[in-house]
Amino acid sequence: MFCALLTAACSTTRAAAPDQSGPTPLTASAALGDFGTVDYCSLLNVAAVAPGAVAVPTFESCQAARGAQTIRLGPLAFDSDPNIKPYDYPGPVPDGVAVQQSMFNDRSACTRAITFADGNRIDLTVTDTGTDQAARCGVADATVGSALTAITAGKVGRLTFPDRSWGRVAPCVLLDSHDLDAAAGPGSRPTTGLSGHTCIRGKVSLALTVETTPPSAPPEKLGGRDAHVRPAGAFCLVDTTQPAPGLPGRRELAEISVVETAGTANDATCALARTAATSIFPRLPTPGKP
Structure with a gap:
């Protein structure tokens, strides 16, 4: 009787249908x-x-x-x-x-x-x-x-980012300041890039990366750091570097750009870029400093 009941019970179980969903599109x-x-x-x-x-x-x-x-x-x-x-x-x-x-x-x-x-x-x-x-x-x-x-x-x-590396910095935090209202434009809000190492706020953007091309512009002091300012088409770019923690011989790069919406970047565009750098650069971490 037990075997008969077991057989009856098993007869109600159906094999699972084969998976016909196909490959999953790769995101x-x-x-x-x-x-x-x-x-x-x-x-x-x-x-x-x-x-x-x-x-x-x-x-x-x-x-x-x-x-x-x-x-x-x-x-x-x-x-x-x-x-x-x-x-x-x-x-x-x-x-x-x-x-x-x-x-x-x-x-x-x-x-x-x-x-x-x-x-x-x-x-x-x-x-x-x-x-x-x-x-x-x-x-x-x-x-x-x-x-x-x-x-x-x-x-x-x-990638791993050691202490004091700019790879650990959230760039949108640095752009979320009233000091940048004039350069970025009224009512602008920071928007982070996909990687989390870039941010755009209105006319101002900030990118944190590793330097691959040495600077060509003469250095000047901005925000307590050695910086380089140069126009590039519709943009005025300001950058500064620090030794890259964990990458001997390399330097990390913080680059600010301000776009001139009326055409080619000019002295006024670069003045806004310098103002942005004066606000942003002092808040970047420095190796060996708390």
Whole structure:
């Protein structure tokens, strides 16, 4: 009787239906984890893509230099870019991911975008002083393949930020001050970037990273720090550096930019940028100081 009852009970159990949901579209958060600590150099197989290149990790990109050629992998972006167009990338791509190209500045650079299912993308650019666009784009496609291989293999590395590193600083906190009302514009509020290392408030932005290009402007004192001021098109840029904790020989960079909405940056734009620097720079941590 017991066996009969058991058999009857078991006969009501049905096998689970096979999973027919298919692959899950890959989002940037699933691929990269915490955006603020991604080591983009872990996505670049230098030996395979650019043998002999020297790669430098910044807070939100990797820059590798080989002679006159530079590979920049990152940052992560979400904004719409009308220059980005589809193209036939020759390698395998995870479900939900698109590889696109940009035609911007295509006489000296080859630009690709790895766009994830959630709309976030990794921008990458290869630049040099030559005229062989096909060779540049070959390196760019190899960089795309390197990044996708590392992502699908779960080999995305993480950055760590020692005490007093500017990688630990929340830039929007530094922009949330009435001292910046005039430079940023009335009623403006800070908005952080995807990585957490950039912030925009109206006409003012602040980026915290690792320096990859030495300054060219003469130094001056702003906010108690050595700073460099230079116009660059519609922007006036002010930067300062400190030795990078944990990266011997490297320097961390804090860069303020103020945009001139009426056209080219001028003396008035740079005066506002200097005012912003005088407010922001003293509140940056300094190695060896409490």
